[in-house]
Amino acid sequence: MKKLIPLLIILVIMSIIAVVFVSMAKDKQPVVIVKNNTEMKALPLKVNFTNDAYCKMLITTKRNSMQVIAPDGKTWFFDDPGCMVLWLHDKSFKANAKLWVYTIDTKQWIDAKTAWYGVKDKTAMYYGFGAREKKTEGSIEYMEMELRILRGEHLGNPKIRKKLLGV
Amino acid sequence: MNEALLSNQVIVFLLSEVTLFALLTVAFVVSLKVLLKWDFESFTPFQFSLERQAYLVSTIILFVFLMKFILVVYFIFSIDALSLLLPGAMCGAGVIKANLYGSYLLISKIFILFLLTLWIYVHSYDMRTKNHQWFKQKSWLFSLIFVFIILELSLDFSYFLNINTHMPVSCCSVLFGQLEGANPLPFGLSVNSLLVLFYLLYILALLTIKSEYTILYILTNILFVFIAYYAVVYFFGTYVYQLPTHKCPFCMLQPEYYYVGYLLWGSLFMGTYIGLSDAVSTLWLGKTDLKSKKIVITLLSVFVLLCTAYVTVYYLRNSVLL
Amino acid sequence: MTDKMMIQIENLYRTFHHGSNEVPVLKEINLNICEGECVVLKGVSGSGKTTLLSLIAGLDKPSSGKVLIEGEPISKLPDLFASELRAKKIGMIFQHFNLFEHLSVNENVTIALIPSGLKMKEIHEKVAEALKVANIIHKKETLASRLSGGEKQRTAIARALVADPNIILCDEPTANLDRDNSLLFIDILEKLHRMGKTIVIATHDPLFDSLSFESTIIPMVDGKIV
Numbered sequence: 196m197k198k199l200i201p202l203l204i205i206l207v208i209m210s211i212i213a214v215v216f217v218s219m220a221k222d223k224q225p226v227v228i229v230k231n232n233t234e235m236k237a238l239p240l241k242v243n244f245t246n247d248a249y250c251k252m253l254i255t256t257k258r259n260s261m262q263v264i265a266p267d268g269k270t271w272f273f274d275d276p277g278c279m280v281l282w283l284h285d286k287s288f289k290a291n292a293k294l295w296v297y298t299i300d301t302k303q304w305i306d307a308k309t310a311w312y313g314v315k316d317k318t319a320m321y322y323g324f325g326a327r328e329k330k331t332e333g334s335i336e337y338m339e340m341e342l343r344i345l346r347g348e349h350l351g352n353p354k355i356r357k358k359l360l361g362v
Numbered sequence: 363m364n365e366a367l368l369s370n371q372v373i374v375f376l377l378s379e380v381t382l383f384a385l386l387t388v389a390f391v392v393s394l395k396v397l398l399k400w401d402f403e404s405f406t407p408f409q410f411s412l413e414r415q416a417y418l419v420s421t422i423i424l425f426v427f428l429m430k431f432i433l434v435v436y437f438i439f440s441i442d443a444l445s446l447l448l449p450g451a452m453c454g455a456g457v458i459k460a461n462l463y464g465s466y467l468l469i470s471k472i473f474i475l476f477l478l479t480l481w482i483y484v485h486s487y488d489m490r491t492k493n494h495q496w497f498k499q500k501s502w503l504f505s506l507i508f509v510f511i512i513l514e515l516s517l518d519f520s521y522f523l524n525i526n527t528h529m530p531v532s533c534c535s536v537l538f539g540q541l542e543g544a545n546p547l548p549f550g551l552s553v554n555s556l557l558v559l560f561y562l563l564y565i566l567a568l569l570t571i572k573s574e575y576t577i578l579y580i581l582t583n584i585l586f587v588f589i590a591y592y593a594v595v596y597f598f599g600t601y602v603y604q605l606p607t608h609k610c611p612f613c614m615l616q617p618e619y620y621y622v623g624y625l626l627w628g629s630l631f632m633g634t635y636i637g638l639s640d641a642v643s644t645l646w647l648g649k650t651d652l653k654s655k656k657i658v659i660t661l662l663s664v665f666v667l668l669c670t671a672y673v674t675v676y677y678l679r680n681s682v683l684l
Numbered sequence: 685m686t687d688k689m690m691i692q693i694e695n696l697y698r699t700f701h702h703g704s705n706e707v708p709v710l711k712e713i714n715l716n717i718c719e720g721e722c723v724v725l726k727g728v729s730g731s732g733k734t735t736l737l738s739l740i741a742g743l744d745k746p747s748s749g750k751v752l753i754e755g756e757p758i759s760k761l762p763d764l765f766a767s768e769l770r771a772k773k774i775g776m777i778f779q780h781f782n783l784f785e786h787l788s789v790n791e792n793v794t795i796a797l798i799p800s801g802l803k804m805k806e807i808h809e810k811v812a813e814a815l816k817v818a819n820i821i822h823k824k825e826t827l828a829s830r831l832s833g834g835e836k837q838r839t840a841i842a843r844a845l846v847a848d849p850n851i852i853l854c855d856e857p858t859a860n861l862d863r864d865n866s867l868l869f870i871d872i873l874e875k876l877h878r879m880g881k882t883i884v885i886a887t888h889d890p891l892f893d894s895l896s897f898e899s900t901i902i903p904m905v906d907g908k909i910v
Binding site: 402405406407410413414489490491492493494 | 694695697745746747748749750756757759760761762764765
């Protein structure tokens with residue numbers, strides 16, 4: 196038995212190394228924040244692999260998703276314009292941040308501050324502000340959308356929902 | 363003055379810490395003097411006086427260190443009791459996270475207990491020599507421990523003074539919960555591979571403890587504690603609570619779970635402390651103790667068996683795993 | 685007697701402290717005792733004889749100086765080792781016998797060997813041998829409380845001898861004995877001297893002034909050897 200112990204030790208160590216390396220190779224942690232995006236461009240969004248920085252949910256669709264890029268290149272992702280507004284409003288770099296939104300009409304990333312927002316769209320967190328590149332009837336600008344979110348005037352509010360959707 | 367500071371448990375705890383610290387300060391001053399002037403080969407009145415003081419100091423230190431072990435258990439009990447005072451806290455997890463100092467305090471206590479065990483080992487070997495062979499090593503180790511204990515005491519006060527009973531704290535489901543899709547386990551391990559690693563490290567610890575591969579044993583034991591923590595929180599604990607979403611290292615210390623957490627964590631940490639102390643003594647002093655190795659094997663086996671038993675009993679009762 | 689040094693005492697001092705008072709009990713004791721030698725420390729009560737015996741036995745630690753038992757500095761040994769040395773190499777006979785009154789002669793002597801780790805059969809053999817040498821075997825089942833002074837002293841001798849120590853220390857061994865029993869005690873001491881034991885006796889009994897076997901008388905006055 197004593198002679199076997201060194202052999203057993205080697206076998207166990209090899210097994211441990213194998214388990215750890217295989218796990219590390221398969222490691223797929225969802226993305227929460229990306230650094231070094233100093234060009235402040237909209238980054239490709241990995242659907243079902245990126246977490247909303249505010250509500251922590253997995254982003255399951257690009258529709259109405261947003262990106263906030265701080266001046267130092269850090270990039271956060273959001274599944275709903277409502278989450279983005281609520282997260283950004285107390286950040287010190289708010290005024291200098293670059294905002295991108297993925298539109299539902301042209302299906303591309305555009306500057307969120309130039310987009311138009313519907314008020315009773317179906318969005319990931321049910322705030323109701325769907326993003327469009329082209330103005331449509333009843334759509335509002337970014338600043339108004341931001342104000343409405345901060346004042347609670349969104350589809351998450353039962354009174355607003357009843358008023359807009361009748362339910 | 364916050365209500366936490368006025369609770370009975372905290373008052374008793376802090377008073378005990380201060381008393382033990384006062385004793386250690388006396389011991390430190392005397393032992394420093396003894397250490398600097400120590401000359402065992404001398405037969406002068408001064409050296410005889412130093413030997414008597416050394417014996418007194420060692421007795422004080424041994425007493426205090428043994429009390430520290432009890433006090434740490436009381437600390438855990440106290441922060442668990444404080445969960446009733448803090449909004450949002452369901453167990454010690456939330457209380458520990460009540461301010462910045464909690465985690466550092468807990469980690470420092472866990473680390474200091476290892477150093478205390480090591481000192482007790484060196485002391486017991488020293489007392490078994492005719493010429494106090496390891497007196498200097500013991501004394502320098504004590505000086506190092508004393509520095510850490512000063513830090514620990516300041517963290518104790520910083521922590522308890524800064525608990526705000528009006529500020530809600532997170533409960534364990536937030537603290538130990540995970541981002542949707544995220545994996546909280548280290549090295550990207552899945553739960554199955556975590557368990558495989560857990561048992562493999564346990565077997566490796568058993569294989570190496572009685573071998574001459576002391577450094578390998580030390581590394582194995584440290585890694586085992588690390589993996590065991592995750593295994594208990596993210597797998598075995600769920601069987602203690604019988605709830606797959608309940609992941610917490612502290613709730614199992616509560617009476618609803620028959621205080622099994624004390625036995626679980628106690629056996630893991632005591633086994634680790636004794637094992638590492640024996641291994642470090644082997645490397646540092648060239649001394650080893652077979653009885654200690656048997657105790658370590660017993661404690662770690664109790665820990666592993668207890669964890670496994672919870673899963674086994676659940677499966678036998680319900681014919682399914684969580 | 686051989687040239688092997690059994691007990692070496694160098695520059696030994698022992699001072700007791702009572703509050704702020706210092707009471708020097710032993711001053712500058714230097715003494716070498718060879719194997720097989722019989723030394724009688726003679727002095728009145730308070731001369732430091734008992735204190736010196738305690739230091740030789742390792743029951744007390746000096747204020748300064750060396751006490752070596754077969755080369756081992758017993759004065760420096762931790763209690764654990766001093767006790768071990770004492771159990772193996774030193775037998776002590778006290779003035780008041782220090783027996784367990786509720787135990788028999790046999791049990792009193794057996795107790796001395798219990799910590800030795802020997803098997804019971806061996807212990808019984810050694811006890812029987814020691815009782816024979818001390819001439820008390822015929823009373824081995826008698827309770828100590830029922831023994832006369834002389835018989836108690838012989839039991840104490842047997843207990844001191846049972847571990848076969850090289851050194852026998854006697855502290856006022858005849859203080860509680862009548863003349864006849866004292867002479868019987870001295871006869872046993874002679875037997876031990878012939879066996880090659882090193883004997884140190886602290887006494888003020890004049891019977892020890894002229895022993896029939898070779899001995900050295902060392903007078904002590906006020907903690908000093910004169």
